[in-house]
Amino acid sequence: MINIQSLTFSYKPGRPLFENLNLQLQPGHIYGLLGKNGAGKSTLLKQITGLLFPDAGKVEVFGEVASERNPSFLQDIFLVPEELYLPKVKIKQYLATRACFYPNFDHKAFAAYLKEFDIPQHQYLPEMSYGQKKKFVISFALAANTRVLVMDEPTNGLDIPSKSIFRKLIAGTLTDDKCIIISTHQVRDLDNLIDSIVIIDNHRIIFREAVETVTDKLSFKVVPQLNPAETVLYADSNLRGHAIVTPNQHQEHSRIDMELLFNAVLSNRQSIQEIFN
Ligand SMILES: Nc1ncnc2c1ncn2[C@@H]1O[C@H](COP(=O)(O)OP(=O)(O)OP(=O)(O)O)[C@@H](O)[C@H]1O
Numbered sequence: 267m268i269n270i271q272s273l274t275f276s277y278k279p280g281r282p283l284f285e286n287l288n289l290q291l292q293p294g295h296i297y298g299l300l301g302k303n304g305a306g307k308s309t310l311l312k313q314i315t316g317l318l319f320p321d322a323g324k325v326e327v328f329g330e331v332a333s334e335r336n337p338s339f340l341q342d343i344f345l346v347p348e349e350l351y352l353p354k355v356k357i358k359q360y361l362a363t364r365a366c367f368y369p370n371f372d373h374k375a376f377a378a379y380l381k382e383f384d385i386p387q388h389q390y391l392p393e394m395s396y397g398q399k400k401k402f403v404i405s406f407a408l409a410a411n412t413r414v415l416v417m418d419e420p421t422n423g424l425d426i427p428s429k430s431i432f433r434k435l436i437a438g439t440l441t442d443d444k445c446i447i448i449s450t451h452q453v454r455d456l457d458n459l460i461d462s463i464v465i466i467d468n469h470r471i472i473f474r475e476a477v478e479t480v481t482d483k484l485s486f487k488v489v490p491q492l493n494p495a496e497t498v499l500y501a502d503s504n505l506r507g508h509a510i511v512t513p514n515q516h517q518e519h520s521r522i523d524m525e526l527l528f529n530a531v532l533s534n535r536q537s538i539q540e541i542f543n
Contacts, residue, residue: 272323298460352391368410376409453524500530
């Protein structure tokens with residue numbers, strides 16, 4: 267559904283952010299895009315949504331070239347940006363002027379999402395709190411019913427109950443023909459939601475695996491003491507013991523810890539690559 271081939275892009279001449287970056291994403295999945303600050307997550311999301319253009323290579327979404335920004339492309343893709351700039355209108359006016367760009371916009375669902383998120387209906391959008399604005403845009407994005415939904419740090423600013431509502435709503439809207447990409451540092455907010463992990467580092471994609479494959483090949487556990495005989499790919503030690511990632515040699519079943527996985531991939535890339543190849 268999303269096909270990025272040999273993408274090269276730089277903001278400044280001679281300092282490429284992406285170099286021959288390749289990534290293929292399929293419908294029916296929720297992808298978590300992880301990377302250090304400045305790795306290029308937001309930039310990649312802008313390339314996918316046609317807001318930035320490649321210097322070389324191609325970015326195609328359902329067969330359309332993203333940078334051409336054809337109406338048939340724009341009506342089927344939605345980006346929830348990290349920073350929100352909303353016009354000085356109320357929800358009703360916003361809806362009247364924007365929903366028409368999305369042919370599959372579901373007005374009934376939009377009203378239900380607003381209610382679920384407890385968003386004030388009669389306030390000017392810029393006067394809402396940051397979290398309320400975020401929940402409003404998420405509600406609009408979900409109701410737009412596009413085949414591709416891209417979200418940049420969507421849980422930033424959401425209170426604790428709203429985060430679980432967010433997870434419930436996202437899980438409820440995913441269908442076999444849709445692809446959701448979420449860039450985040452708040453991996454714990456998205457536990458149980460993301461089914462595939464994409465890690466970007468050093469100009470390219472260095473890891474792209476389904477959660478199921480990760481837990482088949484790696485084991486995540488907390489141990490009171492490190493065993494020198496055990497291969498530890500990454501350990502996070504604190505007063506309660508050591509949270510470790512090891513190769514899953516005995517077909518143990520463990521729950522993925524995305525933070526540990528991320529640190530393991532970044533600090534022990536070669537060993538992780540050997541395990542997955
Ligand atoms: N408009 C711009 N002009 C010049 N450089 C930019 C611009 N936007 C981003 N950059 C640079 O590109 C790099 C990637 O930025 P980007 O925002 O894509 O990273 P990110 O992975 O989303 O980071 P974060 O996790 O901090 O949000 C950074 O070094 C940033 O300084």
